Amino acid sequence: MVTLNDYLLVSGLLFTVGFAGVLLRRNIIIIFMCLELMLNAANLSLVAFSRFYLQNGQPDYNGQILVFFIITVAAAEVAVGLAIIVALYRARQTTHVEDINSLKF
Amino acid sequence: MMIGFAVMVVLHRNPVASALSLVVSFLGLAALFALLDAYFIAVIQVLVYAGAVMVLFLFIIMLLDLKAEERRKWNPLAMIGGLLVTAGFAGLLVKVLNQFPVGDRSFPPISASSNLTDDVHNVGTTLFTSYNLPFQVVGVLVLVATIGVVVLSKRELK
Numbered sequence: 001m002v003t004l005n006d007y008l009l010v011s012g013l014l015f016t017v018g019f020a021g022v023l024l025r026r027n028i029i030i031i032f033m034c035l036e037l038m039l040n041a042a043n044l045s046l047v048a049f050s051r052f053y054l055q056n057g058q059p060d061y062n063g064q065i066l067v068f069f070i071i072t073v074a075a076a077e078v079a080v081g082l083a084i085i086v087a088l089y090r091a092r093q094t095t096h097v098e099d100i101n102s103l104k105f
Numbered sequence: 106m107m108i109g110f111a112v113m114v115v116l117h118r119n120p121v122a123s124a125l126s127l128v129v130s131f132l133g134l135a136a137l138f139a140l141l142d143a144y145f146i147a148v149i150q151v152l153v154y155a156g157a158v159m160v161l162f163l164f165i166i167m168l169l170d171l172k173a174e175e176r177r178k179w180n181p182l183a184m185i186g187g188l189l190v191t192a193g194f195a196g197l198l199v200k201v202l203n204q205f206p207v208g209d210r211s212f213p214p215i216s217a218s219s220n221l222t223d224d225v226h227n228v229g230t231t232l233f234t235s236y237n238l239p240f241q242v243v244g245v246l247v248l249v250a251t252i253g254v255v256v257l258s259k260r261e262l263k
Binding site: 001002003004005007008009010012013014015016019020023024027029030032033036037040043044047048050051052054057058059061062064065067068069071072073074075076077078079080082083084085086087089095 | 120123124127130131134137138141142143145146149150153154157158161162165166168169183184186187188190191194195198199202205207209210211212213215223227228231232235236239243246247250251253254257258
């Protein structure tokens with residue numbers, strides 16, 4: 001029997017993997033992909049809770065609307081972020097975060 | 106399997122292989138959404154993430170012509186710190202889930218009268234009644250993002 005905890009555990013593990021990627025990888029595009037992974041982990045737990053908390057025999061659709069908004073905002077964020085990365089690459093010829101340190105004291 | 110491909114995203118040194126693993130991971134996530142009776146969200150996940158967003162990622166990776174990262178000297182302090190924080194997070198997750206008795210219940214069945222198309226219908230009704238204003242704000246946000254990307258992509262800002 002699949003319980004709510006199973007879904008929450010998968011969601012948490014997915015978030016952990018994304019978190020590890022952000023901390024360990026030094027390629028800015030891969031860091032960006034790991035951010036997407038973390039957003040999706042949050043979506044999974046939202047959908048699981050929405051399915052768990054039934055309203056009149058239907059899933060709680062408020063949670064799914066929030067997931068819809070997260071997906072929309074994430075798509076816009078990816079477009080802007082990748083444009084910034086392309087501009088950065090034109091200026092510095094690198095996607096390695098340790099080579100981008102002009103703001104470092 | 107989905108977690109496995111997610112780990113591949115982090116471990117692969119070639120960005121293209123990493124992005125392709127991310128597509129498979131997103132498809133697995135869409136399957137989980139469908140299992141949770143959220144068919145609309147599952148379809149959106151495939152269309153927006155596995156479709157649009159990942160095409161954008163692959164396009165940028167190919168445009169910048171990224172090679173597999175040469176093996177750089179890993180900063181051992183950052184490695185240990187990162188792994189420590191991640192392990193702490195995972196440990197906390199397991200501890201919290203163990204103390205969450207509600208989570209041990211299985212999912213209650215949804216009412217038998219509902220069918221597949223009801224899901225999209227209900228999401229649409231909620232979206233356009235209770236969440237009409239946020240929906241339009243998100244529309245404005247997407248417009249602003251589009252203009253921002255066009256401005257950022259111009260070669261010279263004069």
